[in-house]
Amino acid sequence: MAKIMIVDDAAFMRITIKNMLKKCAHEVVAEAENGKIAVERYKQFMPDIVTMDITMPEMDGLKALKEIIAINPKAKVIMVSAMGQEAMVREAILSGAKGFIVKPFKEEGIIAAIDKLA
Amino acid sequence: MLDAYIYETQQLLEALENTLLAGENGQKLDADQIGEVFRIMHTIKGASAMMEFEELSILSHKLEDMFTLIREGKDPGAAWPALFDVMFSSVSFFNAEMAKLLDKQTPNGDSLPLRERVEVLIRQIEGEETTPEAPEAPEGAGAEEEAVDAAAEEAEMNTTEAEAEDAQAEPAAPAADSAIYKATVHFEKDCQMENLRAFGIVQVLQKMNVRLSYLPADLSASSAAEDIVNNGFILYIQTSESPAEIKAVLDETLFVKAVTLSPVGEDSEDIPIEMRTQPEAKGQGADVKPAAAPAVETPEVKASAPETPPAPEAEAASNGNGDAAAAQVNNGMTSFETVAKQNFISVNVNKLDSLLNIVGEIVTAQSMVVNNADFGDRPHESFDMAAQQLHSLINELQDIVMSIRMIPMSTLFQKMRRLVRDMSRRFGKQIQLEVIGEDTEVDKNVIDYLSDPLLHIIRNSVDHGVESPERRRELGKPENGRIILEAKMTGSDVVVTVTDDGAGLNKDKILQKAREKGLLTKPESELTDREIYNLIFLPGFSTKEQVTEYSGRGVGMDVVRKNIAYIGGAVSVDSTPGQGTVHTIRIPLTLTIVDGMKFSVGKMNFIVPTVNVLSAIKPSPEDVFKDPEGNEMMMILGKVYPLMRLSRFFNIHDTVTEIADGMIMHLSSDERDFCIFFDHLDGEYQVVVKKLPSYLEKCSSNLQGIGGCAILGDGSINLIVDVNGLAAEC
Secondary structure: OOEEEEEOOOHHHHHHHHHHHOOOOOEEEEEEOOHHHHHHHHHHHOOOEEEEEOOOOOOOHHHHHHHHHHHOOOOEEEEEEEOOOHHHHHHHHHOOOOEEEEEOOOHHHHHHHHHHHO | OHHHHHHHHHHHHHHHHHHHHHHHOOOOOOHHHHHHHHHHHHHHHHHHHHHOOHHHHHHHHHHHHHHHHHHOOOOOHHHHHHHHHHHHHHHHHHHHHHHHHHOOOOOOOOOHHHHHHHHHHHHHHHHHOOOOOOOOOOOOHHHHHHHHHHHHHHHHHHHHHHHHHHHHHHHHOOOOOOEEEEEEEEEOOOOOOHHHHHHHHHHHHHOOOEEEEEEOOOOOOOOHHHHHHHHOEEEEEEEOOOHHHHHHHHHHOOOEEEEEEEEEOOOOOOOOHHHHOOOOOOOOOOOOOOOOOOOOOOHHHHHOHHHOOOOHHHHHHHHHHHHHHHHHHHHOOOOHHHHHHHOOOOOOHHHHHHHHHHHHHHHHHHHHHHOOHHHOOOOOHHHHHHHHHHHHHHHHHHHHHHHHHEEEOHHHHHHHHHHHHHHHHHOOOOEEEEEEOOOOEEEHHHHHHHHHHHHHHHHHHHHHHOOOHHHHHHOOOOOOEEEEEEEEEEOOEEEEEEEEOOOOOOHHHHHHHHHHHOOOOOOHHHOOHHHHHHHHHOOOOOOOOOOOOOOOOOOOHHHHHHHHHHOOOEEEEEEEOOOEEEEEEEEEOOOEEEEEEEEEEOOEEEEEEHHHEEEEEOOOHHHEEEOOOOOEEEEEOOEEEEEEEHHHHOOOOOOOOOHHHOEEEEEEOOOOEEEEEEOEEEEEEEEEEEOOOHHHHHOOOOOOOEEEEEEOOOOOEEEEEOHHHHHHHO
16 A cells, blocks of 8 residues: 655646545655645655656656655656646756656556556 | 635636736736746646546646746736636636536536637737847846856756766676666556656666666657557666666656566667667667657756756756746745635634634633632632633634635725726726725624625716726816825724716706606605705615616615615715715624623623724712703713613613712714713723624613623623614614
8 A cells, every 4th residue: 555645736736636545555644835835845745756746836756756856866746737838858867757648548547557557 | 625616716816916906007017926827827727637627737838837837937918918818717707607506507608719819819919029139048137147156056956866876886897797678668557748757767777886788778759658658668777786676666656557577688679779788878768768858958967867857858947947936936935925815714604603602601700610609718729820820711712703704895896896897998988996995894694795786886887987098188187186095993884985987967957857757755855965965865766867887887875875775874965066976884793893882881781982082081969960951961071972871761760869979981983973971991902892782672672772782701791882873873
C-alpha cells in the first residue's frame, strides 16, 4: 500500500482523483492546493507517490516537482497534464517526473499508473 | 461529485468575472490578470473534460488557447474590447450551463457561436504581431529578459546533466560484450501524448549504460504521437546491460501496454546507420538520434545536446513556458485571493444551523459540569485548570461556528457590477458603480434574500434614475453617472444603500398615481415628501410607463419590500429632485455577535446592545417625576426623558420598586431617547444573538421589545432588548 499525495488547485480534481483512488489499495495521506503547500506537505508526509497538477497559482507543478526531487531524488511524481501542455510535460520529464497522465483520464488509467509505481 | 464540479466552477467563474471587471476599466488585463484568466480557463477545461461536458470543455479550451497567446506576449491591442465582450458572454454561457446542471438538466447549450467569436479574435491577435515570429523567440519583446533567465536556468540544469552524461560517456563506448536490441513499445490506448511518453523512456535509458537510436526519430514532430500509436515506439539499444534490465525499465514506464525486446545481429539490415559506426567523440550527439540538433549556441548547452530536447521550436517553446511559469510564481502574491476563494467547500446551511445549536448546548453542558454541586467546596485545582482549557476551546469553537455562516457582501455586489455594466452599455449610459463596504459580512440567508431586491433597485436606478449622457450634459452634470452601493453595520442591523445621482423621483407623478389607484390613506397636504416617495413600495403601485428588458418585468417595488420584509428588514427611499435617489435597506442580522450590557429585573436576565446605551446611572429619587398623565419621567443633565419600568412592561414580579434601589439606563433608539429602570447591572458581555424559539410566538406573551435571546458562557438564558421596539411602546 502506497501513501499518496494529491496536488491540484482545483478542489474538484482533488476530490475526483481521491474518489478514483478509493477503489484501490492505496491511501491518500495528503492533499495540496498549490506547489508551495505541496512541497511543505511532501516534507511532512513523505508520500510514496505524488500526483501533480501543472498549472497552479502560487507555485506551479514544475517548480514543485523540482523542489520535491531536490528533497528526494527518488521521489515518484506523476504529472497531471492537459492537452496542449507538451512543453511543460517535456520539462517535467527532464526534471525527474516518473510519468504523466493526461486530463481527462479514466479511473483505470490513474489506478494503473499508481499501481505501476507503487 | 457533480456538486463539487458545479460549485467550484461557479467559484472560478465568479473570480473570472471579478478579474474581467477589474480589467475592463483600463480596457486591458495586466500580466497577473492574464495569468489568472488562463489558469481559470485551464481548470474549467480540465474539470469539464473529466465530467464529459464537451461543449463546456471545448469552449474553455478555445479560451485557454486565446489566453495562451496573450500570455506569451501577444497584445490583443485593438481587440481588447471585443475580447472582454466575448469573455463576459462566455461567463454568462458557463453560468447558464451551471444553472442547468443545478436544475438537474443536461447542459445542452451550444458554444459554437462563442467559439467562432473566439476564433476570430485568435486570428486577430495572431495578426497583431507585425514581425513574423522567430522560432527561437516566441515571447514578446518585454518578456525577453525573463526568457534569457529561463534559458540560463535551463542551461544550468542541463550542465549538471551533461556532467553526468560525461561521466557515463566513457563506459557508454561499446564494450566488447555489448549487444544491440530492438525494442518495440506500445502504449495504452488513449493515454495521449505518446511522443512525450517515448521521450520519457529515452531520458531514462540515456541515464543507463546504453547507446540509442529510435523511430520516429523526431519525437517533437507533430506526427510523432500518431506514428507511435500506429507502429509502436521502436528503439535500437546497444548496451552491455542485461536485456532484462532494459525490459524492466520499459515495463515500468507508465501507460506502457506491451514491450517486445529482442537481440539483433551486429550487421543486421535492421540496425540504423548511426549504430553501426562508432561514435567519433563523446558529446557530439551521434550516440543519440540524429535529429537532436543543438538548440542554443552557448557552449554549456551544446555540451548537453544529447540530453536536450530535439527540435529548436520545442526548445523555444519550453523556454516560453518556463518564462510563463516564472511569471506565475511571481503572480503568486496577487492571486492569493483567488486561491483562498477556491478553497471553499459547500455545506448545507441546515448542518450549520444544527452545528450552532449544538455548540450552544455544549456551552450549557460545560457550565453544568464545571459548576456541578457534587464538587462541593473541596479544592480541585487540576480540574479547574482542565475546565479553563475546555472553556477557552469552546469559546474558540463558538467563534468559528459563528464565522462560518457569515459571508461577505462581495459576492452579491459582484453581480451588481456586472448588471450595471451590461445595462449601461445597453442603454447607452455611462455609469460608474462605486462599491463601499463589500467586506461587510452577513448571514448566508440574508445574502440570498437580498439579491433580488437589490437587483431590482439597481435596475431602476440605471434605467429610470441616471439620465443619458446627453441629458446630463444639458443639465450641467458630469456625463458619467454614479451609483453608489454601500453596505455597513449599524449595531444589530446591516444597512445597504443604493444612491444614484440621477433625476430623482417625480413627486407629482407618484401622488397622481397613488390618487388614481386609491392608495392614499392620509390627506395629501399632510404627507411629507418622504412619505410620498415611499408610496412606491405599496402593493399595486408602479409608475413604469415603458417596459424595458431589464427593469420592467411586471414586478413593482412592492415585491422588493415584500422580499425584504420576509427576512425582517425594511426598505425606504428618499430623493432630491434633479440630484438623485437613495434607497435604504435595513436588515437585522439573524445571527450575529453583539456587544451588550447585561442587567437583571427580578429573576430575568436581559442584554441590551451597547450601541444603544448612552449611559447607566444610579438614580436619586428626586430625578424622577411624573407628568400630568402619571407617566414617569427622568431628568438627565437638564433634559427630561420618558422612563419605563421594565418590571411593569414585562410584568415581572419580585423586583426592585424603589427608584433608589435600582438602576437607570439611558438608551437611544431611531425614534427617540428614553430611560429604562431595572434592578441590577451585571456588566458587559459579548453575546451570540439567537432567534426566539418559534413556539414563543405562538403563546400570547408580550414579545414586543424583545429582539432575540442569547446563551451566556454560564449557560444562562438572556433576553435581548429590542430598543427600537421598546421605544415605540413608551
